[in-house]
Amino acid sequence: MKLLHSGKVREVYEDRGDIVLVASDRISVYDVVLPTPIPDKGKVLTRLSLWWFERLGDIVPNHVISATDVPPEFAGRAVRCRRLDMVPVECIARGYLAGLGLREYQASGAVSGIGLPPGLVEGSRLPEPIFTPTTKAPLGQHDEFITIDDVTAGQGEETAAELRRITLEVYRRGADLAASRGVIIADTKLEFGRAPDGTLVLADEVLTSDSSRFWPADEWEPGRPQHAFDKQFVRDWAAGTGWDKKEPGPEIPADVVEATRARYIEAYERITGETW
Numbered sequence: 001m002k003l004l005h006s007g008k009v010r011e012v013y014e015d016r017g018d019i020v021l022v023a024s025d026r027i028s029v030y031d032v033v034l035p036t037p038i039p040d041k042g043k044v045l046t047r048l049s050l051w052w053f054e055r056l057g058d059i060v061p062n063h064v065i066s067a068t069d070v071p072p073e074f075a076g077r078a079v080r081c082r083r084l085d086m087v088p089v090e091c092i093a094r095g096y097l098a099g100l101g102l103r104e105y106q107a108s109g110a111v112s113g114i115g116l117p118p119g120l121v122e123g124s125r126l127p128e129p130i131f132t133p134t135t136k137a138p139l140g141q142h143d144e145f146i147t148i149d150d151v152t153a154g155q156g157e158e159t160a161a162e163l164r165r166i167t168l169e170v171y172r173r174g175a176d177l178a179a180s181r182g183v184i185i186a187d188t189k190l191e192f193g194r195a196p197d198g199t200l201v202l203a204d205e206v207l208t209s210d211s212s213r214f215w216p217a218d219e220w221e222p223g224r225p226q227h228a229f230d231k232q233f234v235r236d237w238a239a240g241t242g243w244d245k246k247e248p249g250p251e252i253p254a255d256v257v258e259a260t261r262a263r264y265i266e267a268y269e270r271i272t273g274e275t276w
């Protein structure tokens with residue numbers, strides 16, 4: 001297979017005209033990839049993404065061709081997908097305020113041009129989920145919030161409306177299901193592409209903790225940074241080492257690796273109701 005792209009935690013290959021997305025066991029914390037892998041992380045997130053794709057088909061078609069027709073060395077953590085003409089917008093839905101959305105709200109009282117009520121704090125639940133698209137910035141640059149009017153200007157009115165509608169529907173479906181199982185999906189990022197016949201297709205990965213913020217519902221407490229369902233052990237431990245959050249990151253000790261692996265599996269089991 002021909003390597004097209006190597007991201008922080010995934011590789012993208014081209015094969016027989018398809019693309020093959022391969023999830024690694026790498027973990028990034030504060031945007032830095034740590035040198036120690038988390039065993040099975042790639043498989044857990046791949047399976048979770050496939051589980052969701054199967055349950056979203058009535059909202060939007062997806063790019064999955066096969067999770068088994070992949071090279072044996074990537075078995076379980078690779079997905080063969082239709083190669084699409086990607087829409088250059090990161091389609092983000094937010095139900096809670098965190099990350100860049102929080103910073104934008106604090107600076108302007110709005111996110112992606114959507115005005116929000118005053119008095120919201122870090123981790124606040126929004127009155128209703130909002131569509132906060134960003135640009136897909138080239139490597140090394142930061143994504144920037146754009147308004148629905150910007151999406152309309154770039155993609156046309158019909159596409160912009162579809163991206164917004166589908167993104168919010170997928171988020172609601174995912175967040176409602178996860179909430180019933182004790183996991184808050186605070187926000188999520190979707191990517192779409194066009195099939196040759198022009199159909200909008202859901203691509204990339206969907207509703208995983210690498211593309212979304214997962215919080216344990218029983219620890220949710222607005223007004224402070226929320227605990228990340230999967231990465232909290234690593235973050236807490238990293239903060240305790242005095243690491244400056246710059247490259248290179250520190251090696252993760254075995255007990256933190258094991259606790260983190262268990263958290264990925266717990267999130268998978270809670271959401272899907274299946275045993276890993």
Ligand code: ATP
Binds near residue numbers: 010
């Ligand atoms: P980061 O490491 O910050 O996530 P990244 O988003 O560039 O960087 P990956 O997420 O690892 O890296 O790469 C996945 C890439 O594959 C993205 O550029 C995504 O847009 C692209 N992609 C996903 N699905 C498809 C598809 N069906 N057809 C074509 N490209 C796709």
Ligand code: MG
Binds near residue numbers: 007
């Ligand atoms: Mg990506």
